[in-house]
Amino acid sequence: MLFLRLTLLFSSLIVLCFVITSGVAGDIRNPVWAGKFYSAEPKKLDAQISRLCDQAVSESSLLFDQGSLKALILPHAGYLYSGRTAAHAARVLQKGMFDKVILIGPDHNVGFEGGVISAVSAYQTPLGDIPLHPDAGRLLKNKDLFQTNSVSDESEHSLEVVLPFLQHLLGQFSLVPIVLGPGRTQAVGEAISPLLDARTLLVISSDLSHYLSYAAAKKQDLSTVEAILNLDATRLDKKNSACGQYGIQILIGLARQQHWKPVLLNYSNSGDTAGQKERVVGYGAIAFFQEKDTPVLHKSAGLTDKQGQVIVQLARQTLLKSLGESPDPADEKLLAKNLQDEVFKNKRATFVTLNSHGNLRGCIGSLSARRTLVEDVRANVLHVAYRDSRFNPLQKEELNRISIEVSILTPPVTLKYTGPADLLRKLRPHIDGVILRRGIHSSTYLPQVWEQLADAEQFLSRLCLKANLPSDAWRTEKLEVQVYQVQHFNE
DSSP states (O other): OHHHHHHHHHHHHHHHHHHHHHSEETTEEOOSSBTTTBOSSHHHHHHHHHHHHHHHHHHOOOOOOGGGEEEEEEOOSOHHHHHHHHGGGGGTOOTTSOSEEEEEEEOSSSOOSSEEOOOSSEEEETTEEEEBOHHHHHHHTOTTTEEOOHHHHHHOOTTTTTHHHHHHHHOSOEEEEEEEOSSOHHHHHHHHGGGOOTTEEEEEEOOOOEEEOHHHHHHHHHHHHHHHHTTOGGGGGSTTSOTTHHHHHHHHHHHHHHTEEEEEEEEEEHHHHTSOSSSEEEEEEEEEEEOTTSOOOOOOOOOOHHHHHHHHHHHHHHHHHHTTOOOOHHHHHHHHHHTTSGGGGSBOEEEEEEEETTEEEEEEEOSSOOSBHHHHHHHHHHHHHHOOTTSOOOOGGGGGGEEEEEEEEOOOEEOOOSSHHHHHHHOOTTTOEEEEEETTEEEEEOGGGGGTOOSHHHHHHHHHHHTTSOTTHHHHSOOEEEEEOEEEEEO
């Protein structure tokens, strides 16, 4: 009996050690699937990936403008099966091309909504450690969308299997790892959108159909690929289309907003590589590039959150003084000191919005940068308080009910379009502010208005009415259209 108890204890320790060394050990997420889906030996793994990548490049003479790459869809099965397709990333990636990778893969094992992000400092593969980017911690602060989950860390393969390819092709980079469950994909997309820049690559890890016959799989997979290439997320709801469909839906939404063009790099299934043709799994590699001749999302006005609050305080103190109120002397002195920063002396166009208990109380601003940032905010906060024809002039008793928002605009850019369908396609909801003009008629909506008018057709129709044009003028006439972006700060 004693021998049996010792044997059971020893067996338990072996299991415990396996979990610790195969999941999260200390502050590192160790590889779980090395030696199973891919080689655990660094030299063999690197040689395997090199061989696959060389083969992928030699199969096609068509390479792409690497400077415009924005995102990739890559498979995550064992390299024996999907490695040939994943290796086509070599056609668009090169070392040092990106500093940060946001990698989104599906949950296969646990079951949760939203995203799971490991609370570690690095992911480890046989090719070395990949540090987590601070953006991973920033996302985790949004507890409604993101969480940690140790069970997912110890079992999920959808992120891990893609990482050695990215290490081999990119070299050093930092990682934002997201394991995604169903639900709230739009919110997750909105959360990661501000994290995308020229040095960030978005990668969606996904296989296609599972366990169909070779012919049936190929037919279904090519239909799924066609939907992705047409940026049609609705068709991904079809049963057994892709295990990473929620991540792909997020990518399609971002591609529509940012005008990314998808290009198929390779398709295969396990019947083409190492599996039987009776039950196959499909794999696709798809790259997304920034379309040419479309407005690129401008960087924000360049203010820090602290500087933004200085501008909001300036608007508040300007209102107080206009109504005969005296700001706190210490606050006034501190504001005057902060406003010496050179950034406030630059010419900027601004809008000032007043809200009362969540309802609009006024919104007036400038579309061109004619005054310094300080001068423009001071002028616009007084205009919105007393000259917005839709509202009565602001009264002193309203001050405590008023909240102030200041938006700082980028220079407007003319949006070239061929017709109403092209205009709808090129507009970026929640990103672009829009200016419509025809002769003396003009109007604008800030990007924040998309929150109330999310449908682009309704957005344009209401904007036409605001300009005293027929609601369908954007369909029937060739209007001048400009777009801009904003950085906005609230009290």
